[in-house]
Amino acid sequence: EAQVTQNPRYLITVTGKKLTVTCSQNMNHEYMSWYRQDPGLGLRQIYYSMNVEVTDKGDVPEGYKVSRKEKRNFPLILESPSPNQTSLYFCASSFNTLDGYEQYFGPGTRLTVT
Amino acid sequence: QQQVKQSPQSLIVQKGGISIINCAYENTAFDYFPWYQQFPGKGPALLIAIRPDVSEKKEGRFTISFNKSAKQFSLHIMDSQPGDSATYFCAAKVSGTASKLTFGTGTRLQVTL
Numbered sequence: 001e002a003q004v005t006q007n008p009r010y011l012i013t014v015t016g017k018k019l020t021v022t023c024s025q026n027m028n029h030e031y032m033s034w035y036r037q038d039p040g041l042g043l044r045q046i047y048y049s050m051n052v053e054v055t056d057k058g059d060v061p062e063g064y065k066v067s068r069k070e071k072r073n074f075p076l077i078l079e080s081p082s083p084n085q086t087s088l089y090f091c092a093s094s095f096n097t098l099d100g101y102e103q104y105f106g107p108g109t110r111l112t113v114t
Numbered sequence: 115q116q117q118v119k120q121s122p123q124s125l126i127v128q129k130g131g132i133s134i135i136n137c138a139y140e141n142t143a144f145d146y147f148p149w150y151q152q153f154p155g156k157g158p159a160l161l162i163a164i165r166p167d168v169s170e171k172k173e174g175r176f177t178i179s180f181n182k183s184a185k186q187f188s189l190h191i192m193d194s195q196p197g198d199s200a201t202y203f204c205a206a207k208v209s210g211t212a213s214k215l216t217f218g219t220g221t222r223l224q225v226t227l
Contacts, residue, residue, distance in 0.1 A: 031213035105157030
């Protein structure tokens with residue numbers, strides 16, 4: 001089954017404790033992205049990747065790191081989480097089509113930083 | 115600054131009615147405008163999308179209307195059904211980029227019986 005998987009789905013942590021949220025896709029898509037979703041703010045892009053070893057900042061990259069060492073994986077790293085990073089996080093993979101572009105989202109990771 | 119402004123924030127429509135959600139943008143470098151549907155506990159899913167060289171696109175009960183001169187686009191859901199109750203997001207992609215999407219703030223649609 002074609003899908004984007006994220007782990008963990010739920011995470012409660014404390015301020016300053018480094019964490020990684022994994023993301024994997026089995027569709028051989030070149031492009032991958034991370035978003036955070038907050039009430040009233042919609043989805044905001046954190047980082048995106050155009051291919052292996054090629055990443056760029058989205059709209060809200062502060063406090064986050066990413067890496068793309070393999071095509072299928074795109075982990076999100078919070079080196080020193082803070083309470084304002086409490087949010088719902090989505091990973092997505094995408095590809096170009098003749099008409100435009102299709103993006104598939106993972107199921108989300110709900111992160112709470114205390 | 116929100117580059118894609120979406121309204122209304124919430125919408126209640128009776129079954130069989132028409133749901134209309136509007137989005138406006140400023141950045142003329144946007145070249146692709148998708149709409150996403152999100153059910154509680156799930157990730158967003160692509161619903162329908164349009165390019166700026168087309169004024170309207172219809173897929174089943176869902177239609178996008180696009181007004182390039184006004185920099186506005188809207189989603190119309192005809193014959194709205196309770197199963198359409200979800201949050202809808204408009205989005206826009208910057209030309210020349212493959213995955214840089216900017217989303218609107220979302221509209222929570224409730225379709226009542």
